[in-house]
Amino acid sequence: MTTTTQTPGDRKIVTFSLDHQSFGIDMRSLIEIREWEEPTPLPGVPSYILGVTNLRGTVVPVIGLAERLGWRPSTIHSRSCLLVVNLAGKQAGFLVDEVADIVLIHDQEIQPAPDIEIGEPAIISGLVKVQERSVSANDNGKMVLLLDLEALGISRVMDNAA
Secondary structure, three states: OOOOOOOOOOEEEEEEEOOOEEEEEEHEEEEEEOOOOOEEEOOOOOEEEEEEEEEEOOOEEEEEHHOOOOOOOOOOOOOOEEEEEEEOOOOEEEOEEEEEEEEEHHHHHHHHOOOOOOOHHHHEEEEEEHHHHHHHOOOOOEEEEEEOHHOOOHHHHHHOOO
């Protein structure tokens, strides 16, 4: 975990992997990181909604983030976990392959998404290079795609399922 002091224009992101690709979300939306447990399935919902789980008395939808992005479903393993986040006042859990780190980035380090045709361009709010803790000093870091979870439209699906 990064221990640098946070200043205006800085933000913390949680980095995680999906199918060997690195992603990040703003730490302010994160409620907790939970160990994977099989959710209770729901009928009649999109295939990326894996079901629901009970989070201290609150029913929380579990979303397969890989499926939602149009990728093959994640394979569940010992490091699979849920990122429980707050989306527009509602909680949702996103299945990810592995949480990597919490890093401090500066707003000026964020690069815009490339100007190419992307199915849902708003879901990538930018790209940033981050340095992993366990790499050599000569490593230039890895590129992390910053996700805008609100742009995934999960809130609308949660409203329709309710």
